[in-house]
Amino acid sequence: WRFMQAAETKMVLDALVSIGWVTEWKILDAGGDVLEQKRNIEQLEEWGMDALIIDPVSPDALIGDIERVTSEGIFTAICIEAPIPEPYGTLKNFGTIFSTNYFKSGYVQGKFVAEKLIEKYPPEQRKVAVIRGIAGAPSNIQRWEGAKYAIDQYADNGVEIVAAVDSGWSPSKARDDAADIIAAHPDVRGWVTQGAMMMSAIPLAIVGAGEDPGEHVMTGEDFVFNLKLQREHGFEMMMCANPQSQQALIVWRVVQALSGIP
Template identity: 30%
Template sequence: MKKRVLASFLTAMMVMGMVGCGSADESQGDAKADGEKGGYKIGLTNSFNGNSYRQQMEAYAQEAADELTETGEISEFVIVEANNDASKQVQQIENFILEGMDAIIIDPISATALTGAIQEASDAGIPCIIINDGPVESEAELCYQINFDTIDQMSTLTEYVCEAIGGKGKIIELRGTAGAEFDNIAHEGVLKALENYPDIEIVAEVYTDWTGSKAQSELASVLPTLDDVAGVVTQGGDSYAAVQAFEAAGMELPVIGGDNRGYFLKWWANEAPDGYDTISVSSNPWDGATGVYVACDILSGEYEVPNEMVHPFAVVTKDEVENYKDMGDEEIGTPTYDREWVRENLYK
């Protein structure tokens, strides 16, 4: 409690100090007191890093930070993890404010739990860049959101599965973490697609935290109660676990929407029944690097960075899966880009 009171007091003092020297927007790009650009201190708070997607996202962010450290744009880059604890992530943002970070990258645990902390950072002149699991609810001037079109992503996957099973039958929906905004929006995308398929029924919704171990154990408990499952829609980190669960249960393999993880893509390319028909779709963990590039461009003041940006998701079809037959188990099949791509495609 004392830490939160101290954080609020110091933040208020920083805001008061800004009144005489211009607005938060005017301070954007002038993080250094002497007016020099570069040498930025950037913190990344990840709500959870217990699956391969988040770990790869962090790795891409670190690669971009290392690149910009070599050029002198970044002097310090810190990654912390909140373990799905909203209060902990709020505290991490407040700590970054106290530590004088120039920008904060946030993979949010919730659409609403971080609103106050993001506003505190913005009031202190610190841009917050939201990646991966947004959007968040925030009117903060210095809140920048890099989101996937999750509804389109999940509609694309769901529609393919529905067509592959002939437009009727029973499906299972594997979800992520209960309460996470990405999961809420992903579910909305599934339901949107199902509006066109009245003869398809979701017979089970299973929360997996986007991890294979939990998906397999949860499915092991629910599959004995079901029959004639024709399809499975997944969000990520759990597609191959679904394959294993059905095989372990001795049930006929349904059409399982893929998640671009190496486990699933390698199985599809090398072991799946001949002609196995599905599609694999995922968010793109390269948005970790995108967040780093965007943070530095905001701080430089040289680019007109919009407050809302849309990052493309990744799709692998049956005609492309052979390209991934030798990838690592924990890798995610996804396109990567570069800094110029970010500027040309996201700053619109």
């Protein structure tokens, strides 16, 4: 996902350079290190950037950096792991935020799983497992809160979350975690996964446990392999889009802002 996101962003930036709308650009990767990302921001300030697009490793830890850069007259655009602005959060001074509504993504997935379980199974089989992403990542937290909020609405119908793990957006870890959940909670029939290719790990883990994926309900992000598995096993499924083009689109928003285009 990140590789394709970067590729699309570079393609858009190169196109803007070719028509003279951007003179020069740089992409720095902090590798998940907050201190390295802070150093990256300082390097780009010294370089003389006019705008900063940032996908914060830790939004709260970088609020001071974002607000400092903004106060220097540099247009700041925040995407993906965006901090929450006032009045609900603490971010005060920034240019723009362009991000998926991860709470809603989690909510619609949780709602789908809950309603399908009620439709298909008696109360004792309306158990749900949630395969989350990276612990502490805002998108992970928001998706989890959305899914939990939705599923809790159906508690009177016997729908409940019996297991939730952080699998780091790793399909291999998600498969191992799903296998452990199946062993500990054989009554689980509903699965909410929070992105990347983790959903594809669920039917594989179910098959590995000697069960039929067709008896399960699952959700995740859009990924072609999920369609192949669904056709093969016939399970109930919903996929949500989390477009890799978010960063490329925010490049255009930045160009608009720098050019005085509303």
